[in-house]
Amino acid sequence: MSELNMISAFRLLQAADDFKARLSGTFAAVHGISVNEYFLLLHLKQAEKNRLPRVELARRLHVSASTITRMVAPMEKIGLVDRGTGERDARMALVVLTDTGAEKLSEAQATFEDHACYLFEDRWSESEIDQLSTLLGRLVSGAPGNLT
Amino acid sequence: MSELNMISAFRLLQAADDFKARLSGTFAAVHGISVNEYFLLLHLKQAEKNRLPRVELARRLHVSASTITRMVAPMEKIGLVDRGTGERDARMALVVLTDTGAEKLSEAQATFEDHACYLFEDRWSESEIDQLSTLLGRLVSGAPGNLT
DNA sequence: TAAATATACTTGCGTTCGCAAGCTTATTGC
DNA sequence: GCAATAAGCTTGCGAACGCAAGTATATTTA
Numbered sequence: 001m002s003e004l005n006m007i008s009a010f011r012l013l014q015a016a017d018d019f020k021a022r023l024s025g026t027f028a029a030v031h032g033i034s035v036n037e038y039f040l041l042l043h044l045k046q047a048e049k050n051r052l053p054r055v056e057l058a059r060r061l062h063v064s065a066s067t068i069t070r071m072v073a074p075m076e077k078i079g080l081v082d083r084g085t086g087e088r089d090a091r092m093a094l095v096v097l098t099d100t101g102a103e104k105l106s107e108a109q110a111t112f113e114d115h116a117c118y119l120f121e122d123r124w125s126e127s128e129i130d131q132l133s134t135l136l137g138r139l140v141s142g143a144p145g146n147l148t
Numbered sequence: 149m150s151e152l153n154m155i156s157a158f159r160l161l162q163a164a165d166d167f168k169a170r171l172s173g174t175f176a177a178v179h180g181i182s183v184n185e186y187f188l189l190l191h192l193k194q195a196e197k198n199r200l201p202r203v204e205l206a207r208r209l210h211v212s213a214s215t216i217t218r219m220v221a222p223m224e225k226i227g228l229v230d231r232g233t234g235e236r237d238a239r240m241a242l243v244v245l246t247d248t249g250a251e252k253l254s255e256a257q258a259t260f261e262d263h264a265c266y267l268f269e270d271r272w273s274e275s276e277i278d279q280l281s282t283l284l285g286r287l288v289s290g291a292p293g294n295l296t
Numbered sequence: 297t298a299a300a301t302a303t304a305c306t307t308g309c310g311t312t313c314g315c316a317a318g319c320t321t322a323t324t325g326c
Numbered sequence: 327g328c329a330a331t332a333a334g335c336t337t338g339c340g341a342a343c344g345c346a347a348g349t350a351t352a353t354t355t356a
Contacts, residue, residue: 011284016164136159
């Protein structure tokens with residue numbers, strides 16, 4: 001039944017868009033970072049040795065390589081990330097999470113948690129959230145650099 | 149359990165972002181429109197008399213009013229939408245879906261359906277998709293201008 | 297009724313993004 | 327080992343966006 005597929009996809013996009021819009025406002029106001037910058041820090045945090053090449057970040061955030069270059073520059077300036085060199089490949093300019101960046105991420109995580117709780121609050125039982133999480137998990141299981 | 153809430157929210161954002169990225173590429177290549185333009189047409193299609201004020205479109209698409217102005221201009225030029233005037237409020241410059249726009253939307257719907265089917269294909273049973281759809285439906289039920 | 301406020305839309309300006317081109321370094325083929 | 331190709335990163339340029347200001351119309355208030 002393809003109609004059901006379409007409705008699911010609509011709701012997926014709309015639910016994510018609404019959530020992201022609310023999140024975006026709070027992040028900008030409270031932490032002074034964008035949602036994408038938050039995810040960038042998060043990917044670094046979960047990466048081996050807290051560092052990733054720019055191309056990999058571009059793939060994971062669904063943005064171009066040039067966007068990563070321009071997104072990282074100011075983050076480097078305020079000390080959230082640092083620039084590392086590839087050990088075996090001198091082309092790579094690795095993005096490295098700093099202690100300051102990890103701290104900023106930690107603060108943002110608290111905000112994210114607030115929003116995530118508010119998203120389900122009240123009307124949702126734990127088993128329902130678990131169901132949703134499991135189903136969504138199957139959608140992202142194949143994605144490169146899965147955050148969960 | 150807030151950890152579970154966060155994981156669900158992560159997966160929601162990631163699943164939607166992945167899907168949207170794939171959709172975006174096909175829409176641009178096949179139909180020459182963006183995902184946002186597709187949703188704009190869709191909202192018009194489901195609106196009474198196939199027309200909506202620009203402010204309402206801005207709210208639903210989570211973009212600014214100026215973005216709607218600049219997004220609609222080229223769509224008007226190629227005949228996808230038309231400009232209507234509010235009957236009781238002369239400030240409103242309503243965006244009206246044309247027959248050409250409805251046809252373009254219909255073509256895009258087919259593409260969307262393809263992607264939606266591919267998203268769940270194989271590994272998903274109908275009851276699982278139904279579960280996901282129901283759960284996501286509760287997330288968007290409060291949203292203004294719900295598409296489903 | 298007249299002034300003050302609010303709403304819908306547009307435009308100017310600065311910022312951000314993707315694409316294409318260029319630079320540097322790795323890898324492949326002969 | 328050297329030329330040819332590929333991969334990672336940066337930069338120039340045009341397109342798209344949000345914010346703030348401006349215009350026009352509605353609504354509220356005195």
